[in-house]
Amino acid sequence: MFRVAVAGATGAVGGVMIRVLEERGFPVSELRPLASERSEGRELDYLGKPCRVRRLDEDAFEGIDIALFSAGSPRAKAFAPAAVEAGAVVIDNSSAFRMDPVVPLVVPEVNEEAIAGHSGIIANPNCVAAPLVVALKPIADAVGLERVVLSSYQSVSGTGAAAIDELRAQTAGALAGSEPEPEVYPHPIAFNVLPHIDTFGDDGYTGEETKVANETRKMMGLPDLRVSATCVRVPVYYGHSESVQIETTERLTAEQARNLLMGAPGLVVIDEPGLNRYPLARDAAGRDEVFVGRIREDSSHPRGLALWIVADNLRKGAATNAVQIAESLVTKGWL
Amino acid sequence: MFRVAVAGATGAVGGVMIRVLEERGFPVSELRPLASERSEGRELDYLGKPCRVRRLDEDAFEGIDIALFSAGSPRAKAFAPAAVEAGAVVIDNSSAFRMDPVVPLVVPEVNEEAIAGHSGIIANPNCVAAPLVVALKPIADAVGLERVVLSSYQSVSGTGAAAIDELRAQTAGALAGSEPEPEVYPHPIAFNVLPHIDTFGDDGYTGEETKVANETRKMMGLPDLRVSATCVRVPVYYGHSESVQIETTERLTAEQARNLLMGAPGLVVIDEPGLNRYPLARDAAGRDEVFVGRIREDSSHPRGLALWIVADNLRKGAATNAVQIAESLVTKGWL
Numbered sequence: 001m002f003r004v005a006v007a008g009a010t011g012a013v014g015g016v017m018i019r020v021l022e023e024r025g026f027p028v029s030e031l032r033p034l035a036s037e038r039s040e041g042r043e044l045d046y047l048g049k050p051c052r053v054r055r056l057d058e059d060a061f062e063g064i065d066i067a068l069f070s071a072g073s074p075r076a077k078a079f080a081p082a083a084v085e086a087g088a089v090v091i092d093n094s095s096a097f098r099m100d101p102v103v104p105l106v107v108p109e110v111n112e113e114a115i116a117g118h119s120g121i122i123a124n125p126n127c128v129a130a131p132l133v134v135a136l137k138p139i140a141d142a143v144g145l146e147r148v149v150l151s152s153y154q155s156v157s158g159t160g161a162a163a164i165d166e167l168r169a170q171t172a173g174a175l176a177g178s179e180p181e182p183e184v185y186p187h188p189i190a191f192n193v194l195p196h197i198d199t200f201g202d203d204g205y206t207g208e209e210t211k212v213a214n215e216t217r218k219m220m221g222l223p224d225l226r227v228s229a230t231c232v233r234v235p236v237y238y239g240h241s242e243s244v245q246i247e248t249t250e251r252l253t254a255e256q257a258r259n260l261l262m263g264a265p266g267l268v269v270i271d272e273p274g275l276n277r278y279p280l281a282r283d284a285a286g287r288d289e290v291f292v293g294r295i296r297e298d299s300s301h302p303r304g305l306a307l308w309i310v311a312d313n314l315r316k317g318a319a320t321n322a323v324q325i326a327e328s329l330v331t332k333g334w335l
Numbered sequence: 336m337f338r339v340a341v342a343g344a345t346g347a348v349g350g351v352m353i354r355v356l357e358e359r360g361f362p363v364s365e366l367r368p369l370a371s372e373r374s375e376g377r378e379l380d381y382l383g384k385p386c387r388v389r390r391l392d393e394d395a396f397e398g399i400d401i402a403l404f405s406a407g408s409p410r411a412k413a414f415a416p417a418a419v420e421a422g423a424v425v426i427d428n429s430s431a432f433r434m435d436p437v438v439p440l441v442v443p444e445v446n447e448e449a450i451a452g453h454s455g456i457i458a459n460p461n462c463v464a465a466p467l468v469v470a471l472k473p474i475a476d477a478v479g480l481e482r483v484v485l486s487s488y489q490s491v492s493g494t495g496a497a498a499i500d501e502l503r504a505q506t507a508g509a510l511a512g513s514e515p516e517p518e519v520y521p522h523p524i525a526f527n528v529l530p531h532i533d534t535f536g537d538d539g540y541t542g543e544e545t546k547v548a549n550e551t552r553k554m555m556g557l558p559d560l561r562v563s564a565t566c567v568r569v570p571v572y573y574g575h576s577e578s579v580q581i582e583t584t585e586r587l588t589a590e591q592a593r594n595l596l597m598g599a600p601g602l603v604v605i606d607e608p609g610l611n612r613y614p615l616a617r618d619a620a621g622r623d624e625v626f627v628g629r630i631r632e633d634s635s636h637p638r639g640l641a642l643w644i645v646a647d648n649l650r651k652g653a654a655t656n657a658v659q660i661a662e663s664l665v666t667k668g669w670l
Contacts, residue, residue, distance in 0.1 A: 147635050147636070148635070149484055149580050149635060151486035151565075151578035153488070153528045153567065153569070168510065171506060171510065172510050175503065175506065175507050175510070186611040187611070187615055187617075188617060191570065191571050191572050191616075191617065192571060192615060192616055192617045193488045193569055193571060193576050193615075193616055194615065195576070195578070195613055195614075195628075195629055195643045196608065196611065196613060200608040200609055203631060203632065203634065204589060204608065204629065204630065204631025204632070204641075205631060205634065206608075213634065226634070226635035226636065227634070227635055228580060228633050228634050228635035228636070228639070228641060230486075230578040230580075230629070230641060230643070232488065232576075232578065234488070234528055234569055234570075235526065235569075235570050235571070236526050236527060236528060236570070237526050241528050241530070241567075243486035243530070243565040243567065243578075245484050245563060245565075254539060273531065273535040273539065273541075274535055276521040276522070276531065278530055278531060279530075280522055280527060280528075280529065281526075281527055281528055282522075282523060282526065282527045293530075294530055294539065294565070295539065296538060296539025296540060297538070297539070298563050299538065299540065299548065299561070299562070299563050300482050300483070300484060300561035300562055300563035301482070301561065301563070304563070306539075306563060306565060308530045308565070
């Protein structure tokens with residue numbers, strides 16, 4: 001049994017981390033929810049029992065074996081070293097350490113063995129990159145992968161609890177004819193789409209888009225993979241969808257790709273479009289798997305395939321993947 | 336002055352056609368709204384005066400000079416020949432005639448001269464293809480265009496008035512905790528995205544996606560242009576957004592592309608991402624122009640560019656473009 005801290009326990013991802021620990025029966029001897037001073041003393045439910053939130057500070061990790069962090073980059077940088085110092089292994093959902101060459105960035109279905117080399121911190125990938133690599137790894141292994149072009153349809157829960165509230169309040173306001181001013185996003189998200197997630201770089205790509213590219217390369221072990229992403233926020237609560245076009249080294253037919261993906265770990269193929277069956281954000285919400293469909297040969301490239309990938313961004317895109325990393329640590333003896 | 340019929344006048348696009356005729360001061364001596372039997376006798380407003388809806392039948396076009404059709408493919412096929420027989424020039428918004436080699440398919444900013452060769456019917460393009468070619472034509476002319484990969488974010492008004500009602504009712508129901516069953520779409524559209532517009536072909540592409548490819552090739556005069564589209568419905572009322580990646584023949588920098596597009600007809604460049612300025616569906620609603628932004632060099636291709644294109648699907652994607660074709664007919668003496 002393990003003593004598990006969840007840093008950022010009162011946030012959207014932190015809350016799901018606790019649910020996923022319960023659902024998957026992770027062997028927890030003590031759950032220690034941590035949050036900012038504002039939430040100190042609040043009680044969260046864990047396996048039907050109240051569990052008091054402690055303040056996230058340098059002394060919060062005494063005796064902890066595994067610390068799941070979903071507290072943002074600044075707090076990860078501030079407190080992850082203290083957690084490691086106290087003897088915990090940190091699994092961090094922020095982008096703080098993802099591209100650090102000594103930190104493994106892991107989706108267990110794709111590169112579980114990278115966990116073995118950790119030095120106390122393991123990074124959990126971006127919520128677009130995680131489902132993407134689950135779907136692309138079997139293809140890359142089978143026929144080689146050269147290029148990925150992606151446009152995303154990302155739900156507001158990826159931004160956090162305040163964004164969920166903003167979408168709800170703004171939508172209700174729009175229906176009633178008196179819409180509140182946007183606060184979380186720079187523009188209204190109700191009945192709109194925003195081609196803007198994270199801040200813009202000099203190359204015109206956003207931080208989110210650059211993360212998708214860099215993290216995909218790192219996890220796939222393909223440093224030269226060419227990736228271009230356009231990341232877009234849509235008025236959906238839960239579930240990120242991705243329109244993906246890839247170029248492989250050897251040609252793969254749609255049927256070959258479908259067969260390859262049907263047997264792949266963590267993936268569910270839903271691809272009977274004539275029966276109106278394809279992955280949908282609302283169906284993926286609350287599910288741990290990655291869903292893929294609309295698999296077709298790209299009419300614009302002889303070695304191209306188009307795919308539609310959907311996953312619950314709070315689960316496979318965040319909490320579930322973090323708990324899976326914790327499971328690997330435990331079952332493989334890498335703790 | 337011209338006698339103008341609007342077939343499908345009580346639909347979402349037909350209504351906007353009448354508004355655009357008013358707004359642009361088209362020289363109308365008689366406006367004749369036509370619709371199915373169900374709407375016969377209804378009164379529509381035109382320039383502040385009531386205008387009675389007549390039944391769309393073979394005898395409805397007597398004396399008409401220009402017939403704007405937005406009544407769907409079956410009615411276009413049934414009644415456009417009668418309108419031509421009666422001496423009218425038909426501008427049809429359905430897909431019925433678009434790929435007919437003797438029918439010009441026109442966006443005036445792109446291939447106005449094709450109108451000259453009409454034999455009575457001119458086709459108005461698909462609502463994704465029309466904005467796309469406005470943005471791509473200046474680039475194709477300057478440096479050549481080889482490939483287009485597109486993912487769309489299409490509003491429900493593209494489906495019609497019933498879909499606007501469905502989104503509104505479903506959203507209100509979802510907020511109140513009792514969501515009505517979907518009727519227009521096969522799945523809920525409220526707080527969801529649907530990778531399904533039109534019916535699926537054997538190649539896995541939808542009819543909508545195939546239209547975007549074929550119509551783009553035809554209007555650009557580039558029969559070998561490689562195009563792949565993924566068309567997706569989003570919970571937005573008005574305005575289609577498009578994430579577009581192109582490969583040009585000669586390299587074009589983002590800055591060169593921006594300068595090229597800033598002077599182009601029908602286009603507005605909104606591209607100051609650091610100031611949160613980029614095209615948005617809600618801002619484009621009610622506007623006649625095509626908006627383009629997020630112009631950047633594609634990090635995955637040496638001659639690639641990424642663009643974000645937005646237009647009001649009922650206007651530049653339908654009604655405005657049809658009225659512009661009517662204007663060309665009149666001003667160039669091609670009637």
